[in-house]
Amino acid sequence: MASFPLNAWYAAAYDVELGRSLLARTICNKPIVMYRKQNGEAVALADACWHRLLPLSQGSLHGDNVICGYHGLEFDDSGRCVYMPSQETINPSACVKSYPVVERHRFLWIWPGDPALADPDLVPDMHWNDDPAWAADGRVIHVKCDYRLVVDNLMDLTHETFVHGSSIGNRAVAEAPFEVTHTDRTATVTRLMEDITAPPFWASQIGRAEHMDRWQVINFQAPSTICIEVGVAPTGTGAMQGDRSKGVEGMVLNTMTPETESSCHYFWAIARSYDIHNQARTHQLREGVAGVFTEDELILExxxxxxxxxxxxxxxxxxxxxxxxxARKLIDRMIAEETAIKTAAE
Amino acid sequence: MRNATDWRTARVAHIDEPAADVRRVVFDVTGGVPPFDPGSHTNIRVTIGGQGAIRTYTCLPAGRDQIAIAVKLHPQSRGGSRFIWSLMPGQEVELTAPENRFELSWRAPEYLLLAGGIGITPIYGMAQALAARGQKVRMHYGAQSRAAMPFVEDLQALLGDRLTLHAADQGQFIDLDAVIAELPPSGEAYVCGPLGMLEAVKAAWARAGRPISRLRYEVFGDNGKFAELPFEVSVMNTGISVTVRPDQTLLGALQEAGVEMIYDCQRGECGLCAVGLVTREGEIDHRDVFFSEEEKREGHRMCSCVSRLVGGCAVIDIGYRP
Known part of the structure; x- marks a missing residue:
């Protein structure tokens, strides 16, 4: 059984990674070349020339088209060949696959499966990454592990106690009970920690450590997006009942894109709804989370x-x-559904 | 992308005639068929005059683990259609897993489907797929007569008034400029039909100032302006002369006579098999899409895999310089 569905939107690049040059990236075992057109719109094509399969990413951009770096075949943004050397016509078979692309929440999303099913409304909700009421930034890291190991990692934060003890973990996390709920496409893990000592990172954000209430609400959207509501508030100010206004609130945004069966592109961002115009804090938070995730990377690999x-x-x-x-059950269900569709289409 | 050829054994499960002179053959494929999209084709090993040959046919929508094709009996068949028409239920053939070089892009705001005669075969599946997924589509289907159009009832049920039929025997023809004008600028057209129709569509598309990359078509190179007649060629510098029979190609005849040739697509797309015409008596029936209209008018070269002389003879140059 495959380890990932193809009929899904996967983050393929951070908005800042893509410009007027060719970016090569393998998504779900498919080599893809990406670039922006002159009007800024993103393009994703199969990264192999129709002719002799040289990666188009080794070629060059010419206006909105890409020119193969071997014999100069030129392909437009739909993947159709528009120039062939030394002949007056163009072979009608000449094209490379083009993938549906949507730019949203600061990510370029690609649909590697059946393009007829690529509904932009299905892009995972990660709006905190560019919501004016929030400040956010993040990165992409290449992790040499099955993307589902990252899903496992994020769906249970007990590991914070043991992996991230110097920043966000302490015994309170490992000892607090949690509740798990699910729908047909989502799963949620809620962990509320009442009247605890905040770990160093959260103490630094709110300016105190003792008698704090802490929450972690892990929201999984199949197949591989996880947005985690995190934060702390002074005990007794209503956070455990849902009023987080007296505390500091963040969102840890994660979406993992399979590269192969055993490697993935892990896109993340840290967003916060407090002190949002403080650019230094945005920078510090991104660097801090990057350090925390390095600890995870060692474990996962x-x-x-x-x-x-x-x-x-x-x-x-x-x-x-x-x-x-x-989460894994919902992933498996998506894979089974698309296998059933393919079988029916035969 | 082009895949390595994957041959399979298949058995004729069912035969019917969805229109005059058109036979649909449904094969059960041993070991199953991977999923395929409309526009896909299969290659079938056929027997022509006791000799093995390979012919390419569009895959129609079919049941699970089946491949279905529809073949018109050509009066001047080179033998492929005659072989398919000779098949009986239970008979075994070898065919390839479907491959697609005529794919829907799924990115156009609207699709124009144009089918001429038996060129309906890929367009039929495209119409089904587009309608099933609620895409904007208009289709024009032309043929000699209403009786010569397979799948009309299905298509009418599927498309309703988005389908227009054009029967030449009732004086109905597609007004290409008008139907192209109705398509939004970023719309795409998919065409399959005789070469004359394709050339007319290409010309109308160019007149409308539309980008060639949004006009998509497929050719099989098996129909020309003229009926197949025998013709003679002498191959410069080799002392070899051959008669090309109506049921074979120039390329085939040359190879049969022991002339070493290079070629690839065998449907008039790649130009590798092109030969020079040193002297010639007889008109050229260009059936390729490799040469431009101007090159075809000049008549210095022709694609030996599909194009023919309408009788007569020629001295050809295959580049052999002893």
Whole structure:
């Protein structure tokens, strides 16, 4: 069974990564070349010339078209060949695949599956990344692991206690109970920690550590987007009942794009709704989260290596894995659905 | 992208005649068929005059693990259609898994489908797929007569008044300039039909100032302006002369006579098999899409895989310099 559905929007690039040059990236095992047209619109084409398969990303941009760096075949933004050397006509078969692209929430989203199903309304909601009421920034990191290991990692934050003890983790996280709910396409893990000592990162954001209420609401959207509501507020100010106005509130935005079965592009951002015009804080938060995620990266890549070294082993699951098990079930359901559609289409 | 050829065994499951002189053959494919999109084709190993050959046919919509084709019996068949028409239920053939070089883009705001005669085969599946997914589509379907149009009832049920039929025997022809003008500027046209129709569409598309990349078509190079007649060629510097029979191509005849040739597409697209015409008696029936209109008028070269002389003879140059 495949490990990812193809009929889904996947983040392929951060908005700032894409410009008037050719960016090569493999998405769901498909080599893709991306660029912006003169009007700023993004284009995504298969990264192999129709003729001799040289990656088009080794060619050059000419207006809104890409020219192969080998024999000069030129393809327009729909992937149709518009120039062939030394002949007056163009072979009607000559084209490279073009992928549906949508730019939203500061990401370029690509639909690697059936283009007829690529409905822009299905782009995952990550609006905090460019909502004027929030300040946000982030990065993309290449992680040499199955994207589902990142999903597992984010769907259970118990690991903060053990992996991120110097910043966001302490015993309170590992000891607090949690609730898991789900719909047909989403799963949610809610962990409320009442009257705890805030870990160093959160203490620095609100200016105190003792008698705090802390929340973590992990929202999974299949197949691979996870937006986590996080924050702390002084105990007794209503945060546990839903009024977070006396605290500091953030969103950790994550969307993972499979590169291959065993590697992924991990796009993230940290957003906050407090002190939003403070650019230094935006910078510090992004750098801080980048440091935290480096700790995860070490774990995830070691875990992938161990999986490959133990090919016939399967995971044991604990109570804390309920969120990730729901996420994986919803991913598997998407894969089964598109397999069923393909079978019916035959 | 072009894939390596994947041959499979298939058995004739069902045969019917959806229109006059058109036979639909449905094959059950051993080992199943991977999913394919409209516009896909299959290659079938056929037998012509006791010799093996490969012919290409569009895959019609079909059931699971099936491939269906529709073939018109050509009066001057080179043998491919005659072979398909000879098939009986239960008979086995070898064919390839579907491949697509005529794909819908799924990015146009509106689609114009143009089918001429048996060129309906890829357009039929496209109409089904577009209608099923609620895309904006208009279709014009022309043929010699209403009786010569397969799949009309299905298409009418699918498209309603978005389908217009044009029967030449009732004086109905497609007004290409008008139907192209109705299409929004970023709309796309998909065309399959005889070469004359394709050339008329290309000319009308160019007159409308539309980008060639939004006009998509497929050719099989098996129909020209003239009926197939035998013709003679002498190959410069080789001492070889051949008669090209009506049921074979110039390329085939040359190879049969032991002339080494290079070629690839065998449908008049790539130009690799083109030969020079040193002297010639007889008109050229250009059936390729490789040469431009001007090059075709000049008549210095022709694609040996599809184009013919309308009788007569020629000395050809294949580039052999001993």
């Amino acid at each position: 070691a875990q992938q290596r161990a999986i490959e070294a133990n090919p016939d082993h399967v995971f044991y699951n604990l109570n804390i894995d309920a969120g990730s098990m729901w």
